[in-house]
Amino acid sequence: MLLLAVAAYASIEADSLVSQLDSQRIRTLFADVQARLDSLQADNQARVDALQASERELRRRVDTLQALVHALHETENATRRPTGGGVSAPHGTTITAQGTQSGRRLTGSSTYLGFNALQIHEFPSGHTCANTAFVESQPMLLGVDGSGPSLRGRKNLASADVSVASVSAKDCTVSEIQRMAAPLKVVHAADCGSSPTLEIALDANFAGTLSVGGVAVSGADPDGSWNYLLFYGGNQATYHDEQAYYTKIGGMVCMTGSIKKTSASALATGDFLATLPVGYRPCARAFIPGAFGCFHCTEFLPGTFWVDIYGNVIVGNAPAPYADQFGIVQTPRVGYLNGACFRACPPGGG
Numbered sequence: 172m173l174l175l176a177v178a179a180y181a182s183i184e185a186d187s188l189v190s191q192l193d194s195q196r197i198r199t200l201f202a203d204v205q206a207r208l209d210s211l212q213a214d215n216q217a218r219v220d221a222l223q224a225s226e227r228e229l230r231r232r233v234d235t236l237q238a239l240v241h242a243l244h245e246t247e248n249a250t251r252r253p254t255g256g257g258v259s260a261p262h263g264t265t266i267t268a269q270g271t272q273s274g275r276r277l278t279g280s281s282t283y284l285g286f287n288a289l290q291i292h293e294f295p296s297g298h299t300c301a302n303t304a305f306v307e308s309q310p311m312l313l314g315v316d317g318s319g320p321s322l323r324g325r326k327n328l329a330s331a332d333v334s335v336a337s338v339s340a341k342d343c344t345v346s347e348i349q350r351m352a353a354p355l356k357v358v359h360a361a362d363c364g365s366s367p368t369l370e371i372a373l374d375a376n377f378a379g380t381l382s383v384g385g386v387a388v389s390g391a392d393p394d395g396s397w398n399y400l401l402f403y404g405g406n407q408a409t410y411h412d413e414q415a416y417y418t419k420i421g422g423m424v425c426m427t428g429s430i431k432k433t434s435a436s437a438l439a440t441g442d443f444l445a446t447l448p449v450g451y452r453p454c455a456r457a458f459i460p461g462a463f464g465c466f467h468c469t470e471f472l473p474g475t476f477w478v479d480i481y482g483n484v485i486v487g488n489a490p491a492p493y494a495d496q497f498g499i500v501q502t503p504r505v506g507y508l509n510g511a512c513f514r515a516c517p518p519g520g521g
Contacts, residue, residue, distance in 0.1 A: 235343045238322040239309075290354070292335055302337040302346040311338050313345065320345045331356055331372075381421075400426060400484070402445045415508060417447060424451045425512040426459075429505055430476075430484070437502040438463060438489045444506075447482035452516055455480065459511035463489050463503035470495060471507065478513060 290312060294300055303310075313320040313334045320334035322343060335348045352372035359367040397416035415428035430444055438444075457478045464471035475487035492502045 232343070235322050239338060239343055300348055302348045305337055307341055308337045308339045308346070310348075311336055313338075315350065320347050320350075397427075400428070400430070400445045400447075402430075415445070417451060419451055419515055422515055422517070423512045424453075424515045425510060426484075426508040427510045429507055431505045437492075437504050438486050438506055440486055440489055442486040442489075443483055444476075444486065445484040447478065447484065449482070450515065452480055452482040453478055453513050454516035457513035458487055459508070459513055461509055461511060462507045464505050464507075465495070465501040465503060468495060468501055468505075472503065474503070474506065476506065476508065476511065480516070 292310075294303065311322075313322065313336050314328045315321065315330050315332045315334055316323070317329045320336045321328075322338065322345060331353050332350050333353045334350045337346045337348060338344070339346070354371065354373050356370045356372060357367045358370055397418045400415040400417050415426060415430045417424060417426045419425075424447065432438065432442060432444065459476050459478065461474055461476050462471040463474045472490040472493060474489050477485055477487040479485065486506065489503050489506070492500050495501050
């Protein structure tokens with residue numbers, strides 16, 4: 172009986188040992204499987220992250236390409252001419268649009284067409300500006316965001332600057348050529364309740380005539396030079412070789428230099444001295460300041476000239492004879508125009 176009991180006990184212990192070994196093996200196998208699953212999951216997550224990053228990059232490139240295409244379309248539209256029913260605005264014409272909604276027919280009988288402006292940028296021969304080879308790239312005028320020239324959007328820009336840049340057709344890389352203040356900037360009131368103002372940020376050279384309120388404020392004589400003032404009798408009287416000249420700048424006729432009668436007699440109120448051609452005459456009598464002196468004077472007294480509607484330059488008020496610094500009585504015989512100016516009468520009067 173004892174042997175049977177020992178045998179039975181040994182069998183139970185053996186079964187228990189086998190069971191423990193199987194349980195340990197199962198736990199080991201499970202841990203191994205779990206580790207492999209964790210590794211696979213980590214690999215899959217890394218691939219998902221990489222794919223999402225690739226997707227974001229592709230979306231960014233698509234947005235950039237769309238912005239580039241949009242900008243190119245705008246440039247193309249700016250170069251097109253309207254056909255049929257368009258309005259031609261000759262040089263010097265001002266068109267005032269009533270209304271603010273873009274792209275609609277405005278009030279009045281005129282037709283208003285809105286275009287994106289095509290800017291012409293001139294680079295002198297032999298310039299050294301960078302990024303202007305334009306090999307597989309396009310020149311573009313871009314807004315500036317916090318990091319530099321931007322192809323994206325046109326709102327919430329970092330500054331009022333613009334950038335002339337070269338944009339690669341291969342990968343849309345932007346290479347800046349030059350940054351500058353926006354040539355034209357419209358500044359709105361804080362409440363948008365009044366008309367905005369236009370700011371011109373760059374130095375400007377007007378090749379034609381600039382008019383403000385219908386009055387020319389720039390533009391010079393056709394030859395761009397001063398002209399000899401024509402004296403009566405064909406003489407061009409001078410004093411110390413200071414010939415009198417006239418010109419017209421921005422609608423203003425200006426005269427400078429010395430003026431005197433061809434004889435050596437004194438200048439007196441009412442003396443006719445010279446004449447100005449048509450186009451250089453006032454609409455009404457114009458009084459202009461001057462100075463008067465003698466042939467060897469070191470001092471001059473103030474006086475006036477006036478110009479009538481026929482262009483006659485006349486002594487308005489000449490000083491009486493006076494004693495110079497040496498006590499010698501001098502008779503005023505020379506007048507100085509001192510750059511005196513008056514407004515010319517526009518064609519048709521004014």
